[in-house]
Amino acid sequence: MANDSIWKRLISSLDPRHYNIERWSYTLHRITGVVLILFLIAHMVEIFHISLGPESWAATLALLGRLGPLENIGLWIIAGCVFYHGANGLRLLLNQVFGLLLGKPRMPVYPYTPTSLGKNQRIAIWTITAVVSGIWIWAGLYILAGLGIV
Amino acid sequence: MNGSDEIILRVRRFDGTREWWQSYQIGLTGVTSVLDLLNKVREEKDHTLAFRQSCHMGTCGSCGMVINGKPRLACQTNISELDAGVVNVEPMHNSPVIKDLVVGLDSLIENHKKVKPYIIRGKKEEIFYAPREFEVTQEGTTQFLQFDYCIMCNLCISACPTVTIDPLFLGPQALGQAFRYLADPRDEGWAERLELVDDDHGIWRCHFAGACSYVCPKDVDPAKAIQLMKKELLKKRLLIRRGKKGAEITEPLQPHFTEEKLTAAPPLDFKRGD
Numbered sequence: 168m169a170n171d172s173i174w175k176r177l178i179s180s181l182d183p184r185h186y187n188i189e190r191w192s193y194t195l196h197r198i199t200g201v202v203l204i205l206f207l208i209a210h211m212v213e214i215f216h217i218s219l220g221p222e223s224w225a226a227t228l229a230l231l232g233r234l235g236p237l238e239n240i241g242l243w244i245i246a247g248c249v250f251y252h253g254a255n256g257l258r259l260l261l262n263q264v265f266g267l268l269l270g271k272p273r274m275p276v277y278p279y280t281p282t283s284l285g286k287n288q289r290i291a292i293w294t295i296t297a298v299v300s301g302i303w304i305w306a307g308l309y310i311l312a313g314l315g316i317v
Numbered sequence: 318m319n320g321s322d323e324i325i326l327r328v329r330r331f332d333g334t335r336e337w338w339q340s341y342q343i344g345l346t347g348v349t350s351v352l353d354l355l356n357k358v359r360e361e362k363d364h365t366l367a368f369r370q371s372c373h374m375g376t377c378g379s380c381g382m383v384i385n386g387k388p389r390l391a392c393q394t395n396i397s398e399l400d401a402g403v404v405n406v407e408p409m410h411n412s413p414v415i416k417d418l419v420v421g422l423d424s425l426i427e428n429h430k431k432v433k434p435y436i437i438r439g440k441k442e443e444i445f446y447a448p449r450e451f452e453v454t455q456e457g458t459t460q461f462l463q464f465d466y467c468i469m470c471n472l473c474i475s476a477c478p479t480v481t482i483d484p485l486f487l488g489p490q491a492l493g494q495a496f497r498y499l500a501d502p503r504d505e506g507w508a509e510r511l512e513l514v515d516d517d518h519g520i521w522r523c524h525f526a527g528a529c530s531y532v533c534p535k536d537v538d539p540a541k542a543i544q545l546m547k548k549e550l551l552k553k554r555l556l557i558r559r560g561k562k563g564a565e566i567t568e569p570l571q572p573h574f575t576e577e578k579l580t581a582a583p584p585l586d587f588k589r590g591d
């Protein structure tokens with residue numbers, strides 16, 4: 168594995184199976200971060216067409232219109248990425264910048280359960296999951312309503 | 318599974334050129350841990366199987382391997398707790414395989430050395446010729462003892478996704494040990510050590526996946542140490558904190574250690590054998 172290509176190593180680094188929930192959020196945070204960057208670039212290319220005049224902008228909108236409901240579903244996925252990445256990003260800032268939710272250094276007592284992956288972290292992660300899912304479902308309904316589906 | 322049953326052990330093997338999975342069917346009589354199972358295979362079926370072991374009690378850190386997908390100590394992993402009819406055993410990830418389950422540990426050792434894993438004092442003679450102990454309270458001990466439990470088993474390195482991507486990353490073991498000394502009340506290497514870890518392949522590479530703490534068999538909790546060290550590093554960068562004064566030397570406990578003896582001690586640049 169140490170000699171594998173960078174692509175193989177990248178994929179294995181994103182595979183959280185057999186590991187803790189924090190490693191699952193690590194994977195999601197990375198993927199959502201990259202999705203957001205790609206979206207941002209695509210979005211900048213899109214709105215750049217405004218500067219090329221009304222025809223160009225109309226053509227861009229027409230092109231996006233050809234995607235049909237896929238455009239809305241795509242935006243819904245992007246919205247999910249923003250919600251998750253933002254909320255989980257706040258947790259990571261609490262952990263990494265302020266040293267919170269980690270527990271204090273303590274005398275090791277068997278059975279060993281690391282406090283940095285302990286109760287506080289679990290509460291934060293499940294709260295994020297619940298809140299993000301709630302907002303995401305609401306956004307989904309909003310988008311579906313816009314499409315006249317619900 | 319009951320005591321008289323057999324189990325299938327699948328081992329990821331490597332002979333220097335070829336890699337393959339090999340299966341062994343083996344009786345469970347006299348077997349408790351995965352390490353017992355490997356020893357039984359070596360005694361009864363295949364003496365070419367290579368793996369490391371020493372203490373059989375989770376103390377030496379020799380028997381780290383990936384068992385059913387998770388890095389663990391083979392001697393501390395009971396077959397019964399795996400609750401599976403098949404035990405899959407692979408060499409630890411993120412380290413070069415030498416043979417079968419034996420991996421090269423050079424980078425573990427080198428990275429550990431890089432963070433200066435020893436007490437640093439402003440005055441060197443306090444280390445080499447201290448006449449008495451440093452004054453450390455129970456509370457002071459609690460700040461570092463947990464991190465001091467590291468047995469250098471390499472499991473955290475095998476688990477860390479950042480090491481997978483950046484093989485030059487200092488890694489959870491070394492960073493954990495950097496914090497172990499940073500948090501030690503006797504140590505005065507606070508700024509020096511923080512500068513060492515504040516590197517392209519250092520502490521900022523950590524994104525807190527927490528896999529290191531999840532697999533650590535000794536509750537070292539490297540992820541906790543690393544996040545707490547990030548906070549210290551920010552304090553240093555923001556000039557909120559500039560250094561650390563180490564614990565004082567205590568009142569004399571043993572009367573034969575005297576100030577005169579300290580002064581009379583040989584110079585610091587002694588050679589081995591002097």
Ligand code: HEM
Pocket residue numbers: 196197199200201203204207249252253254256257259260263523524525
């Ligand atoms: C809502 C505001 C946001 C917050 C609070 C936030 C927070 C964070 C944090 C704390 C990290 C570091 C994670 C770590 O150390 O593991 C991070 C990484 C990242 N963010 Fe954001 N972020 C936000 C918005 C965005 C946006 C809009 C983009 C895309 C343009 C983005 C792209 C990325 C990428 C690519 C990474 C690197 C991922 C990694 O290394 O695992 N973020 N974000």
Ligand code: SF4
Pocket residue numbers: 466467468469470471472473474489490493529532533534535536537538539
């Ligand atoms: S920190 Fe834990 S997992 Fe890592 S080498 Fe030390 S004892 Fe092993």
Ligand code: FES
Pocket residue numbers: 369370371372373374375376377378379380381390391392393
């Ligand atoms: S043999 Fe020593 S830790 Fe397993």
